[in-house]
Amino acid sequence: KAGVTQTPRYLIKTRGQQVTLSCSPISGHRSVSWYQQTPGQGLQFLFEYFSETQRNKGNFPGRFSGRQFSNSRSEMNVSTLELGDSALYLCASRGTDNYEQYFGPGTRLTVT
């Protein structure tokens, strides 16, 4: 079974721009969660989508948004990028009624 895939793997953007990251979950998984990882902060939960609906949300500003499509693929968008948005963005998928999440390799975003 193929794992979680994320595209692109690396991205460089300029302050003020916007960016869209993509995540394809493991086949059959309907839950997709997004995390931001920065040095010293661990993984910070952004949001979770299940069957195209946002079910949980972390403490991030409204510049961070997401959506999920009918095939469970998910996108995350960050508008008006700031230098502090430079991070590794990870997505994870989970099977129904299963606590274990499986992570993709991440997208490394650098904002200059």
Added chain:
Amino acid sequence: DQQVKQNSPSLSVQEGRISILNCDYTNSMFDYFLWYKKYPAEGPTFLISISSIKDKNEDGRFTVFLNKSAKHLSLHIVPSQPGDSAVYFCAASAGTYKYIFGTGTRLKVLA
């Protein structure tokens, strides 16, 4: 407010010995806990989990212990191998599938 804390940023252990990674939490509503391992340039890999109704769960060389009264969990790796060298994260959930992660402990297993 860091609800899940891993107070040891790093740990070094000799190959073949036991590695003990610790995690403390503050939210008594957490009812499910997970451990992940992360290598550089890769996403975290699920290792082992435990429900709050248990106090121990084993899977091969990995054992997780949960002490609810102390709000503490630990991951034991026996015997430690050089391939275990990675960053280990604990995570907790309060039944909502919203996971709170610790900041990680870097384990180095010395050959």
